[in-house]
Structure formats: structure tokens, C-alpha cells
Amino acid sequence: MTLENFINIFDELELVNKGEELDREVTKPYCCDLLSIAMSKMPQGAAWVTVMANVNTLAVASLTDAACIILAEGCNFDEASLEKAKEKGITILRSHMPVFECALMIYKKLNG
Amino acid sequence: MNERITLKYDVHCDDFTRAGEASSSVKRKLKLMGVNPDVIRKVAIALYEGEINMVIHSYGGTIEVIISPSVIEMILRDTGPGIKDIELAMQAGYSTAPDNIRSLGFGAGMGLPNIKKYTDDLKIESEMGIGTTLRMLVYIPLEE
Ligand SMILES: Nc1ncnc2c1ncn2[C@@H]1O[C@H](COP(=O)(O)OP(=O)(O)O)[C@@H](O)[C@H]1O
Ligand SMILES: [Mg+2]
Numbered sequence: 001m002t003l004e005n006f007i008n009i010f011d012e013l014e015l016v017n018k019g020e021e022l023d024r025e026v027t028k029p030y031c032c033d034l035l036s037i038a039m040s041k042m043p044q045g046a047a048w049v050t051v052m053a054n055v056n057t058l059a060v061a062s063l064t065d066a067a068c069i070i071l072a073e074g075c076n077f078d079e080a081s082l083e084k085a086k087e088k089g090i091t092i093l094r095s096h097m098p099v100f101e102c103a104l105m106i107y108k109k110l111n112g
Numbered sequence: 113m114n115e116r117i118t119l120k121y122d123v124h125c126d127d128f129t130r131a132g133e134a135s136s137s138v139k140r141k142l143k144l145m146g147v148n149p150d151v152i153r154k155v156a157i158a159l160y161e162g163e164i165n166m167v168i169h170s171y172g173g174t175i176e177v178i179i180s181p182s183v184i185e186m187i188l189r190d191t192g193p194g195i196k197d198i199e200l201a202m203q204a205g206y207s208t209a210p211d212n213i214r215s216l217g218f219g220a221g222m223g224l225p226n227i228k229k230y231t232d233d234l235k236i237e238s239e240m241g242i243g244t245t246l247r248m249l250v251y252i253p254l255e256e
Binding site (some may be wrong): 033034037051052054055058059060064079080 | 136229252
């Protein structure tokens, strides 16, 4: 599924920032809040579901070529981080769902 | 690509808004040069962990990245407290990072082990009260 499609398909996810490269492929959901693990294990093109909302999340997402960041549990970036996300062209969505349920929902849509 | 390219960056302590900039910049350049994606991934992981360690644990320093056709060399020099027991610091899970750093998603004690795992060679020199230097190599495999 392309990122463009991904953004449009979920009523449950609120679009926080529409980034660049919307024609890229979203491969699978990935969950982890510990940045060292995320950094080394994130699959290419991941929809990264996390509650870690700070500039370091953005750095890891861009270094690992994640397709987008999905903030779960109603978490939110602060203004400065949002500015940075816009500057870097990183797509961000958010949800009030818990991490697992959010990732499961994404998994079902990507695989069904 | 036959020539050597040297890139230099300054890293500032406690500046998380800029942490990862050196790694991102190197990654972008390697991508433009058409370097093997696995090599880029290894370099990005090792450099980011090293850069974050400088931000968290040192007073700041410099990163030098030398790109040549067969190898990428990364030298991270900082001034700072130094590492007392390098063998201990290399163990997965060992960390002296304070709680405020943990709440940012770091401090799991996996940085140095990750660097070791994703580089082909790692040398650490450290002097207490002076600083730490990491030299790491990632080889670029010959394209078939
Ligand atoms: N550049 C550095 N200067 C001083 N101490 C360092 C440096 N890098 C690492 N250390 C020490 O080694 C420990 C382990 O580092 P690391 O594996 O990256 O874990 P973490 O950064 O999560 O604590 C750190 O907690 C710190 O005590
Ligand atoms: Mg570390």
C-alpha cells in the first residue's frame, strides 16, 4: 500500500503531518519505544507505532527509512518537533488507541 | 568513485534538537553516491548511536567520516569524563544515563553493543577526565 493510500484509508488515525514521498510503500507496522532497538530493528518502510514523541523519534524514523510515525495512546509532538517533522518531510499520524491495537489494525489492513 | 571524501561535523552536548544531524547528513550523501543500502544502514546505526553518546555522555566533540571506495571510516572524538571501564561499558544493558535521558527513549545500554554489532571494526580509546575517541570501520563490499 502506498503512503498516500495509507493516510486516507484509516478513519481511526488523525493526520498530524503530511510528509514527502507519498508514493512510497508502507510495508508493515512496527512497535518499539526504545530507540536503540528501533534504530537497529525497524523494517524498511515501517509504519512505526510508538508513544515516544520527541525529536529523537524523528531522527530514528528518518535514519531507518520508516514510512511514517503513528503516535498511539493520544501522544503528541511538541511544536518544535512538529516544525522539524515538516522540515524533514516525515508523515505523522496519531490515535487514541493503545499501541498493540493500533498496530493490529494496521496489520489487518495491510495484509487483508 | 575513486577519490576519498572527508566529512566533518560538530556535536554539541545536551543538544537533542540537533542530535542525529551528522548521521542523517552522512546517510543522505552515501545514498546520493549510490552506496550499497546495507552499508548505509550499518553506518547510520553506528554513527547515530555514537553521536547520541556524545550528546548524552560527553561535553561535545567532532565527527569525521572518511569515505573511500572500499571502506567508510568514522572517527568520533569528544572531550568529557571518559569511560572508566570500557569492557563494562560494552556490555548490553550497562548504562549510566540518568532518568531524564531514559524518558527520551535512550539509556538502555545498547548503544556501544549496537555499534560493535554493526561495524566491521571498532576501537575505543578513553582517558578519564579528558575524553573518548571511537574509530569505526564499515567495509563496502565489491559490487559483482
Ligand atoms: N562518549 C562517551 N563518553 C563518556 N562515557 C560514555 C561515552 N559513550 C558511552 N559512555 C559510557 O558507556 C555507557 C554505555 O554506553 P551505551 O552502550 O551507548 O549505553 P547508553 O548510552 O544507553 O547508556 C554509558 O552509559 C556511559 O557510561
Ligand atoms: Mg548510548
